[in-house]
Amino acid sequence: MGILHAGITNSISGANVTAICEKESFLTMAAKAFLPKRIAVYKDYQKMMTEEQLDAVFITTPIGTHASIVNDLLKSNTALSIFVEKPLASSYEEAKVACEAATRSRGVHMVGFQKRFSPVFQKAKQLIEQGIMGDPMFFRGYCYSSDVLREGSAWRFRKNTGGVLLDSAPHLLDLLIWFFGEPTRTMAIKKQVYSSEVEDYVHAVISYDSGLQGHVDACWSVSNFRLPEFLVEIYGRDGIITVTDDYMKFAPGRGSAKMGGAQTYHRQSFETSPPFLLADIDYTMEDVAFLNAVRTRTAPEPSFLQGAKVNALIDKILDSTEKG
Amino acid sequence: MSHLSQERARDRTDRLDLESIVQVICSALTSGATGYTFSTHPTNSQILDALGASGKVPSQFDLYPIVPYAEGYVRLANEKGMTGLMNAILSRLSLSDKAKLLLEGGFSALRLDPVGMLRTYLDAELKGYLSMKPRNSTLQSVLLHEVLTDLCLGFQETSLLDLFAQHVRENYHVRPGFVTYNFPRFIKLFEEAGLSLKDVVIMTPFNSLGYQMSPSRDSCEASLSSLREGHVIAMSIMAGGFIRLDQAVEYVRTLPKLSGVAVGASSREHARDTFAKLGMLL
Numbered sequence: 365m366g367i368l369h370a371g372i373t374n375s376i377s378g379a380n381v382t383a384i385c386e387k388e389s390f391l392t393m394a395a396k397a398f399l400p401k402r403i404a405v406y407k408d409y410q411k412m413m414t415e416e417q418l419d420a421v422f423i424t425t426p427i428g429t430h431a432s433i434v435n436d437l438l439k440s441n442t443a444l445s446i447f448v449e450k451p452l453a454s455s456y457e458e459a460k461v462a463c464e465a466a467t468r469s470r471g472v473h474m475v476g477f478q479k480r481f482s483p484v485f486q487k488a489k490q491l492i493e494q495g496i497m498g499d500p501m502f503f504r505g506y507c508y509s510s511d512v513l514r515e516g517s518a519w520r521f522r523k524n525t526g527g528v529l530l531d532s533a534p535h536l537l538d539l540l541i542w543f544f545g546e547p548t549r550t551m552a553i554k555k556q557v558y559s560s561e562v563e564d565y566v567h568a569v570i571s572y573d574s575g576l577q578g579h580v581d582a583c584w585s586v587s588n589f590r591l592p593e594f595l596v597e598i599y600g601r602d603g604i605i606t607v608t609d610d611y612m613k614f615a616p617g618r619g620s621a622k623m624g625g626a627q628t629y630h631r632q633s634f635e636t637s638p639p640f641l642l643a644d645i646d647y648t649m650e651d652v653a654f655l656n657a658v659r660t661r662t663a664p665e666p667s668f669l670q671g672a673k674v675n676a677l678i679d680k681i682l683d684s685t686e687k688g
Numbered sequence: 689m690s691h692l693s694q695e696r697a698r699d700r701t702d703r704l705d706l707e708s709i710v711q712v713i714c715s716a717l718t719s720g721a722t723g724y725t726f727s728t729h730p731t732n733s734q735i736l737d738a739l740g741a742s743g744k745v746p747s748q749f750d751l752y753p754i755v756p757y758a759e760g761y762v763r764l765a766n767e768k769g770m771t772g773l774m775n776a777i778l779s780r781l782s783l784s785d786k787a788k789l790l791l792e793g794g795f796s797a798l799r800l801d802p803v804g805m806l807r808t809y810l811d812a813e814l815k816g817y818l819s820m821k822p823r824n825s826t827l828q829s830v831l832l833h834e835v836l837t838d839l840c841l842g843f844q845e846t847s848l849l850d851l852f853a854q855h856v857r858e859n860y861h862v863r864p865g866f867v868t869y870n871f872p873r874f875i876k877l878f879e880e881a882g883l884s885l886k887d888v889v890i891m892t893p894f895n896s897l898g899y900q901m902s903p904s905r906d907s908c909e910a911s912l913s914s915l916r917e918g919h920v921i922a923m924s925i926m927a928g929g930f931i932r933l934d935q936a937v938e939y940v941r942t943l944p945k946l947s948g949v950a951v952g953a954s955s956r957e958h959a960r961d962t963f964a965k966l967g968m969l970l
Contacts, residue, residue, distance in 0.1 A: 371838070388770045388771060390770070397802040398848045400843055511767075516768060518765075520766060590697075590701070591694055608694070632899050632928060633930070636898075641869035
């Protein structure tokens with residue numbers, strides 16, 4: 365993810381990547397061989413902070429290191445702006461450390477929940493806010509992928525820093541918080557399919573004080589999902605909204621004043637050309653938003669505080685699975 | 689395949705076995721398609737093998753492999769970490785490839801030469817596919833995946849692009865190719881660096897919606913009009929299934945200097961209808 369954000373950032377007018385930090389020897393050699401010679405390559409971020417004058421840093425390290433790196437970087441430079449790849453931390457306690465460090469800083473701070481920059485999810489958010497489907501009654505959501513079909517050895521498979529809940533589920537949970545706010549109660553179960561230390565599957569029932577309820581499934585061990593897939597379906601009194609990475613569909617309910625046939629908005633129907641396209645438009649728009657916030661010193665979204673809410677929900681779900 | 693939604697793509701993939709895929713490709717080739725472009729996903733080596741063994745491929749056709757299979761490497765890095773990924777890549781190399789690497793880079797993994805490693809890796813990645821190449825097919829070009837091409841464009845750095853182009857020319861004696869979503873930026877970078885586009889294949893989106901055409905449809909069209917050399921293949925002409933074929937063709941016909949179009953098909957009938965229509969309209 366680091367190289368992806370670096371490539372996009374460097375392409376955006378007015379931004380220059382001046383340094384990268386990477387611990388793996390082969391990658392540092394590859395960076396020196398194939399990246400512009402003006403980009404300094406470090407193995408130690410403390411050294412990088414001492415030697416470079418940086419306006420902003422992207423943190424794309426293993427999740428368990430995010431909070432301490434944020435803390436260290438902001439101690440070195442209180443004006444530094446920081447983008448942290450999702451999730452903000454591996455627990456709510458750690459997320460609070462990052463948030464507290466950020467409150468003492470003069471920079472801007474953002475978490476990489478790029479689904480918020482997808483035109484399809486933005487359309488869904490807009491229609492929910494307009495109340496097109498009436499009062500939402502319940503929802504279902506999933507994130508499925510075939511990423512883990514055997515036990516892995518990387519940090520994603522270690523207890524407290526990995527598992528599907530910290531890997532792909534944060535996107536889904538952030539979308540729910542973005543759409544409906546923070547839930548108050550959860551009941552969940554989890555299952556280990558291939559991994560010995562972390563969960564490969566989670567099913568959680570999520571409830572709000574408003575009476576809204578729903579369930580989500582997160583699994584990274586489903587076969588046949590070449591690419592990760594996300595879906596949120598919201599059932600309102602006046603219709604149903606279904607949203608995925610590819611389309612958003614609104615089906616008005618029978619007898620509803622909004623009847624008139626289902627409307628489907630495909631990604632292609634409202635996607636505008638980004639200034640630069642690497643992998644996915646969502647990443648470019650996310651990085652543009654962060655860099656605009658850095659330039660204008662305005663608070664970006666999703667902020668660290670919003671990222672911490674996702675960590676709180678993850679902890680709540682995990683806690684619920686452990687209580688049975 | 690379907691780019692309209694992952695759900696649809698998954699549904700179609702579930703219904704297609706190896707034999708059906710071979711039938712789709714044969715149907716496309718008998719209906720006017722002149723080549724086959726594919727990623728180095730492991731399934732594609734089985735497809736090439738089955739295609740050759742089927743005896744149903746009508747006549748001469750061209751191959752345009754796209755390297756590397758980026759999604760596969762991302763998955764492997766997630767699973768094993770970066771060191772694990774490097775070890776996995778090394779373990780896939782044959783003994784002679786490993787010996788070549790050691791000679792080029794020295795005996796310590798820490799002293800491995802990224803340039804030598806990249807060349808050896810490219811050869812190893814392609815070997816499994818080229819050894820399965822059907823007899824009546826011709827390797828026309830080897831293309832670099834858009835993630836790597838566009839990453840280089842983001843950094844405005846040509847060293848990897850130039851190395852790839854030279855390696856494809858020297859080792860395979862075919863045209864080097866690049867897939868990109870940033871066509872104007874690609875042309876500008878090559879021209880500014882003084883790199884020749886004469887024998888270069890560029891596969892890039894062109895459609896009436898401007899979908900995946902960065903920074904804009906107008907800018908991509910202007911770059912194409914002023915292109916002096918190079919072979920452009922338009923992809924995503926139907927914007928991932930969002931535009932009807934006849935509408936897509938109507939737009940493509942207005943574009944100058946295109947060498948070809950790359951179009952997907954998901955059934956025998958679909959392939960037959962699509963390529964017959966393309967043959968008539970283009």
